[in-house]
Amino acid sequence: MTGVIILAVAGVLFLVFSYFVYLGRTIRTTQIRKIVTHDELLQQTIHEMEQLIAYASSNSIALDKQHLEAVVEAQRAGKSITSAQEVAFWTSASSISKAASPVTIESLDASSWKHRESASALAARKYRIRTLVTLVALLIFQVYWLVGATVTSDLQQVRGRLEKLQTENQTLSVERGKLKEEDPEYSAKDRQLEADRSAFEDKLWIERVSAAADFEVLKNWNVAKGLFLASRTDVTPAATSMPSNPSQPQNTPAEPPKPPDFFLWVFTQPNVEEFQTAQITLTALLKYILPILYGALGASAYIVRSLATEIKEHTYSLESTVRYELRFYLGAVAGLSIAWFTSEPKSAETAGILQSLSPLALAFLAGYSVELLFSLLDRLVSAFSGPEPKRIP
Numbered sequence: 046m047t048g049v050i051i052l053a054v055a056g057v058l059f060l061v062f063s064y065f066v067y068l069g070r071t072i073r074t075t076q077i078r079k080i081v082t083h084d085e086l087l088q089q090t091i092h093e094m095e096q097l098i099a100y101a102s103s104n105s106i107a108l109d110k111q112h113l114e115a116v117v118e119a120q121r122a123g124k125s126i127t128s129a130q131e132v133a134f135w136t137s138a139s140s141i142s143k144a145a146s147p148v149t150i151e152s153l154d155a156s157s158w159k160h161r162e163s164a165s166a167l168a169a170r171k172y173r174i175r176t177l178v179t180l181v182a183l184l185i186f187q188v189y190w191l192v193g194a195t196v197t198s199d200l201q202q203v204r205g206r207l208e209k210l211q212t213e214n215q216t217l218s219v220e221r222g223k224l225k226e227e228d229p230e231y232s233a234k235d236r237q238l239e240a241d242r243s244a245f246e247d248k249l250w251i252e253r254v255s256a257a258a259d260f261e262v263l264k265n266w267n268v269a270k271g272l273f274l275a276s277r278t279d280v281t282p283a284a285t286s287m288p289s290n291p292s293q294p295q296n297t298p299a300e301p302p303k304p305p306d307f308f309l310w311v312f313t314q315p316n317v318e319e320f321q322t323a324q325i326t327l328t329a330l331l332k333y334i335l336p337i338l339y340g341a342l343g344a345s346a347y348i349v350r351s352l353a354t355e356i357k358e359h360t361y362s363l364e365s366t367v368r369y370e371l372r373f374y375l376g377a378v379a380g381l382s383i384a385w386f387t388s389e390p391k392s393a394e395t396a397g398i399l400q401s402l403s404p405l406a407l408a409f410l411a412g413y414s415v416e417l418l419f420s421l422l423d424r425l426v427s428a429f430s431g432p433e434p435k436r437i438p
Contacts, residue, residue: 084124087131091120093150094138100153100359101145108144112137151362152355165361169352172369176345183338189266190330196263197323203256204312210249217242256311260319267323332384336408340380343412344373375419376412383411383418 094116101108115137118130126134142149155164217238224234312320348369355361387404411418 340412344376
């Protein structure tokens with residue numbers, strides 16, 4: 046099993062694990078509603094209004110004295126409450142709830158420590174762990190992509206320099222052919238050509254060693270080769286060997302390389318196969334995996350920031366969990382959609398690392414501000430679809 050398959054399976058398991066954690070928390074924290082009598086509902090509401098009044102008093106929220114008296118009278122009356130007192134209580138309860146808004150009795154219950162931990166503390170820990178796991182997964186894939194992009198970009202540069210050295214070799218050969226022993230400056234020119242040839246050989250050696258090292262790193266990096274290309278034979282890419290001629294007998298030496306191919310010995314068929322599969326892996330990472338992770342990380346950042354504000358202001362409720370769960374997955378979808386709109390062929394070929402980071406930054410922003418992206422998509426769809434036809438009565 047290759048490393049990419051393992052990482053992909055780990056990502057799927059993480060999403061499944063997150064779903065079951067969320068499902069388990071929901072089952073444990075959500076109270077099952079049951080049918081209650083009128084008196085039980087009234088007494089429960091009175092108790093809830095007392096909680097809201099206590100919160101308003103501790104947070105300097107002004108309440109009407111008349112509403113407070115109505116709640117106190119209803120509480121003291123108990124089951125002997127009159128119709129007038131009950132009407133006054135329900136009217137006061139509506140006013141008190143409006144004054145304490147956006148704080149509700151559900152948000153106060155979520156912030157209370159009825160058990161070992163409050164619901165808001167559990168949610169904070171859950172999304173903190175999810176954000177950390179998403180960040181670690183993103184760093185793993187980002188560093189993996191960076192190493193592959195750096196090596197493939199360096200190999201492209203090495204190939205360009207080898208082609209320039211080929212032209213330089215032709216120039217040196219022409220100069221050597223023009224040199225005549227009858228020339229009075231033959232000795233000086235010969236020494237200069239030998240020095241140039243020695244410098245040329247040094248540069249050629251450096252480039253070949255650099256290319257061989259890059260291909261060795263690329264071979265160890267390219268764990269996805271078995272996923273895209275199934276090799277029937279175990280071929281080890283040799284850095285400086287020429288591919289054999291199929292039409293030539295095995296007991297005869299290989300034909301010498303042609304002059305145009307002399308400087309590209311290192312780019313053998315197995316090495317080129319490694320290079321091409323590496324580009325496929327980089328394209329998959331850049332267009333699919335990284336944008337999804339950046340979008341999920343942006344959504345996680347928004348969730349943690351909003352959750353901290355809600356906990357501070359006592360506005361977090363169990364319904365917020367559903368909203369945050371949906372936002373997390375919408376953030377991943379938004380990151381992927383941004384990659385569709387901003388992907389360019391030159392990015393897939395790793396023409397420049399900095400050029401490829403802009404779509405990823407947009408994917409993070411799309412995950413953080415999901416509403417903005419989907420509102421733009423709604424406007425785009427409405428612009429092309431036009432106004433709805435009027436119905437004829």
